[in-house]
Amino acid sequence: MFQYLNLPTGWSLFFLVLSTTLLVLWFFFLRGPKSIHNDASLPPLPSPDPALTASLLSKLRGLPEDWELFDDPLIREKALTSMVEKNGKTFLMYCQGDVKNALGASPVIATADPKLVKEIFLKKTHTLRRPRRMLLAQHLPGLDGVLFQDGPKWERHSRTLKPVFHAKNFSQFTNEIRREAAKHVELWSSINEKSPLSVHHMGGGQISTLSSLRELGTSVALHVGYGIDPSCEEGAALRVALDGYDEKKRFRAAGTNICLLIHALFLVWMDAKRIRNVVAKIVKRIQMEEKEEKVEEKEKKEEEGQGKRREDEQQQQQQEVTATPPAAPPAPPAAPAAPVVKPLSWIKQMVHAKFSVQELSNEVGHLHHAHKAIAYMTSFALYELGKHPEWQKNIRNEFSTVLLNGRPPEKTDLIHLKICTSVWKETLRMHPISLGVIREVGADITTKLNGGEEEVTIPKGTMISVLLYALHMDKDSWTSPELYNPQRWMDSGNQSAQSTFSDRGIREAFVPFLDGKRQCEGRFLAELEFIIFMWSILKEHDVVVPNDYIFRIGPDFFPDAATPIPIKLKKRIKVQ
Numbered sequence: 001m002f003q004y005l006n007l008p009t010g011w012s013l014f015f016l017v018l019s020t021t022l023l024v025l026w027f028f029f030l031r032g033p034k035s036i037h038n039d040a041s042l043p044p045l046p047s048p049d050p051a052l053t054a055s056l057l058s059k060l061r062g063l064p065e066d067w068e069l070f071d072d073p074l075i076r077e078k079a080l081t082s083m084v085e086k087n088g089k090t091f092l093m094y095c096q097g098d099v100k101n102a103l104g105a106s107p108v109i110a111t112a113d114p115k116l117v118k119e120i121f122l123k124k125t126h127t128l129r130r131p132r133r134m135l136l137a138q139h140l141p142g143l144d145g146v147l148f149q150d151g152p153k154w155e156r157h158s159r160t161l162k163p164v165f166h167a168k169n170f171s172q173f174t175n176e177i178r179r180e181a182a183k184h185v186e187l188w189s190s191i192n193e194k195s196p197l198s199v200h201h202m203g204g205g206q207i208s209t210l211s212s213l214r215e216l217g218t219s220v221a222l223h224v225g226y227g228i229d230p231s232c233e234e235g236a237a238l239r240v241a242l243d244g245y246d247e248k249k250r251f252r253a254a255g256t257n258i259c260l261l262i263h264a265l266f267l268v269w270m271d272a273k274r275i276r277n278v279v280a281k282i283v284k285r286i287q288m289e290e291k292e293e294k295v296e297e298k299e300k301k302e303e304e305g306q307g308k309r310r311e312d313e314q315q316q317q318q319q320e321v322t323a324t325p326p327a328a329p330p331a332p333p334a335a336p337a338a339p340v341v342k343p344l345s346w347i348k349q350m351v352h353a354k355f356s357v358q359e360l361s362n363e364v365g366h367l368h369h370a371h372k373a374i375a376y377m378t379s380f381a382l383y384e385l386g387k388h389p390e391w392q393k394n395i396r397n398e399f400s401t402v403l404l405n406g407r408p409p410e411k412t413d414l415i416h417l418k419i420c421t422s423v424w425k426e427t428l429r430m431h432p433i434s435l436g437v438i439r440e441v442g443a444d445i446t447t448k449l450n451g452g453e454e455e456v457t458i459p460k461g462t463m464i465s466v467l468l469y470a471l472h473m474d475k476d477s478w479t480s481p482e483l484y485n486p487q488r489w490m491d492s493g494n495q496s497a498q499s500t501f502s503d504r505g506i507r508e509a510f511v512p513f514l515d516g517k518r519q520c521e522g523r524f525l526a527e528l529e530f531i532i533f534m535w536s537i538l539k540e541h542d543v544v545v546p547n548d549y550i551f552r553i554g555p556d557f558f559p560d561a562a563t564p565i566p567i568k569l570k571k572r573i574k575v576q
Ligand code: HEM
Pocket: 146, 147, 148, 158, 367, 368, 370, 371, 372, 373, 374, 377, 428, 432, 433, 434, 437, 438, 512, 513, 514, 517, 518, 519, 520, 521, 522, 523, 525, 526
């Protein structure tokens, strides 16, 4: 094998020993003690029926050279819509590079057919089971989180984390989100050409939106998700550990060189371990605090009981000594105290559900990863607003009409903020966080190919790439889909599209958060964070994107801007 890898024998032996040691370390230390729960994933589906697959493949169009357009940075994601136009809404996609590495196959069956997508997302048989490719991520250090799980394991994780995602819970943090956003906006507005380079400043007075918004996102996640003040020592340590974990960057830097890949795996393992060490301390602190709280509560109850007994005894003694006066009217019952709603946090939820430190730290890292989506979407929105200043004005006017006396937005205001939420939805439509997601169909699907009469069967077990970007650009569902036009949401004849909730509208081929049982858990939190940030920035500033900036994305299905999106803030002159 080592001859095949072209390595000199000394090195071969070294790497053999190193990789075996790493494997042993990983098995005994990183995976941690086995959970006491039934943490099985669903059994994998059998391979798809070869005859049905052969018949399907013979009917689908698509050529390897179609992918060349995706490799062209000037065209990139638009290549996916070209493929749909050329080959039909369900076709064979011969992906290459990072996309092929992520999907693990080429060609794959890809679809941007709204009807088929709806069936895949909404029917539990197709959506509850994770594709084998996604399940693999569970075995990489630090990646075993809810997105990559299924079966009883997913149910337990999802059930435990869900209450934190409930609007009633996270709305309590509106002030914290606003404070963190205000800090960032203040910092941004202080940046000028002479400011030193930093995570916020990319030179020339230009603000580096994504890296700065990611920092903001981590602060919000620490407050809202983990219940930790980002400015305390614990918060700072967790931030450093979370920001240090980027498995994609590590593996991408290693390329295909086996030695570098082993090295990258080791580094990822170290990064995950750093998160685990911090989380272990937090868990210990929480357990101690809760133990103390319990003791205090018990003591308080005992004291109250003793006090009551003493009072009763005194009353009895008084009654015996004094002549019985006429009975006083009974005191009106005290008004019930308003229940104190304690905010929930993912960490506390998992501690109460008896997750091991290993499970807990994996999930902490994983949720931080998922939360990053909001930073990407907000930076895309700032780019679009910079290019379409009329929408900045529209949002500002709406804020001053709906939020009287300049008060900040709350979750309950969202329903009235149609313009701001339409900007959000239009940004999600044009810049979905992932150009495509994968699913494995759990039962044979019979569908008509590309609107024609010919029926085909997609056999059980087939992996399908659902092309969100191409779906959001579907010419049969959208008028001029290539144009950024938030007005389309307000003018839509469809009630659910007009709603301010961005998870609505599957009929319009709009699924930025997917749909059904495995849709995004964080969508409502993301919406609130976005609105608060827009309010924080636009009330006193204009956002400007330099004229010479050309927006392009990198060659990945999770698209980052190929060069960071720069913006400048212009302080608005207050009208007296
Ligand atoms: C604009 C922002 C966001 C977008 C566009 C987005 C999009 C998505 C999408 C497309 C998925 C499904 C991925 C798949 O199944 O292949 C997903 C899943 C998920 N997202 Fe988000 N997301 C956003 C923000 C957030 C935030 C702020 C959180 C909070 C931590 C979050 C937590 C999750 C979780 C936990 C899942 C897994 C759900 C499951 O599989 O049961 N997301 N998200």
